[in-house]
Amino acid sequence: MLKRIRLLSISLPLIIILSGCASSSKTASTTMAAADAGSPETYAATQTGEGSASTTAASPAQDNGTVVIDPGNVVDSGKKIIYTVNMALEAQNAGTAINDISNTAASLGGYVSDSSYNQYAANASGSITVRIPPEKLKEFTEHVGTVGEVLSSNMGSQDVTAQYVDVQSRLTNAQAQEAQLLGIMAKAVKIDDILSVRVELDNVQREIEELKGQIRMMDNQVGYSTVTITVTEPVPPPKAPEADKNSGLIAGWNASYIGQNVSKSFSNSISVITIVFGVILTVLSFLLVPGLIVTAIILIIVYSVKWHRKSKAKNPSAK
Numbered sequence: 001m002l003k004r005i006r007l008l009s010i011s012l013p014l015i016i017i018l019s020g021c022a023s024s025s026k027t028a029s030t031t032m033a034a035a036d037a038g039s040p041e042t043y044a045a046t047q048t049g050e051g052s053a054s055t056t057a058a059s060p061a062q063d064n065g066t067v068v069i070d071p072g073n074v075v076d077s078g079k080k081i082i083y084t085v086n087m088a089l090e091a092q093n094a095g096t097a098i099n100d101i102s103n104t105a106a107s108l109g110g111y112v113s114d115s116s117y118n119q120y121a122a123n124a125s126g127s128i129t130v131r132i133p134p135e136k137l138k139e140f141t142e143h144v145g146t147v148g149e150v151l152s153s154n155m156g157s158q159d160v161t162a163q164y165v166d167v168q169s170r171l172t173n174a175q176a177q178e179a180q181l182l183g184i185m186a187k188a189v190k191i192d193d194i195l196s197v198r199v200e201l202d203n204v205q206r207e208i209e210e211l212k213g214q215i216r217m218m219d220n221q222v223g224y225s226t227v228t229i230t231v232t233e234p235v236p237p238p239k240a241p242e243a244d245k246n247s248g249l250i251a252g253w254n255a256s257y258i259g260q261n262v263s264k265s266f267s268n269s270i271s272v273i274t275i276v277f278g279v280i281l282t283v284l285s286f287l288l289v290p291g292l293i294v295t296a297i298i299l300i301i302v303y304s305v306k307w308h309r310k311s312k313a314k315n316p317s318a319k
Helices: 002-037 040-048 094-107 134-147 161-187 191-223 255-314
Strands: 055-057 081-090 111-120 123-132 149-159 225-232
Touching: 081 134, 081 191, 094 111, 094 123, 094 134, 094 225, 123 134, 134 149, 134 225, 161 191
Parallel strands: 081 225
Antiparallel strands: 055 149, 081 149, 111 123, 123 225
16 A cells, blocks of 8 residues: 555656656647648748738839839738728829729729719819728739839738638538538427427537638639729919019009009099998988978978968957
8 A cells, every 4th residue: 555655656757757748749749730730920031031010011113113012922922911001192194093093903803892083172082991902002003003102011911721720620510510510400309309300400500501601702802802992183383473464663654554543543433422421412311301300390380380370360259
């Protein structure tokens, strides 16, 4: 009995040490697997050669000076990468530039998802959002650089490989569960059993449709990069003020200049006289109307008194 206890006391620390070594080796292998799988930053850095490249600014090309956005070899990478690009473009004609970009996107197998155009006074601006296959992204941005002057551009990438694999695994498991439930339902005899299996089957089928929708959405985002381009027109330089041809000492002796001033003075004099007469008539109207009314009342009273006296003079017996 004592030998067993001693053996157990010796072997127990060895087991703890070995389990610790196994867990550390498992952690190390998991870390290496995660590094091999690649995060968005690791993959973007591999593509561009920089350490922090989840959002990468485009650099000008060496041949023609246009801005080029190159995501690298995205076809053979085996990863699910979502690319988004934002560009600011200055063109002489915003409407023509937007039409050109739209036609180019269609010719490269893409399509326009959103577009707007605004005209204000002499300046116009607009924006267009296109979906382009990633392998055509470099060619497309090269052409955009020829439409106008690229003021700014940046590219962002998101690695959804792990999420995509996880959704596919969940879909496979849900489809297997669906097949099992269909087999159980085919063998069920009681109504209660059929109804309970039907409820579970509906839930599984609903989950399958949701997972398929997520896969379709990720396939669309990976298969077509989103490029948003804002187009503006250059602001025209301010015009210098024009010199007044009638300014200066010599221009004051010009016959046309004198005639224009006389005509203006005469017109101003007539306007002043008209205004003065209008004011006088207005004042008189305010003064005459009440005076006429008072005069009329007084005349009526005087006439009434005289008429009354004459009537008494003609008829003395009326007293």
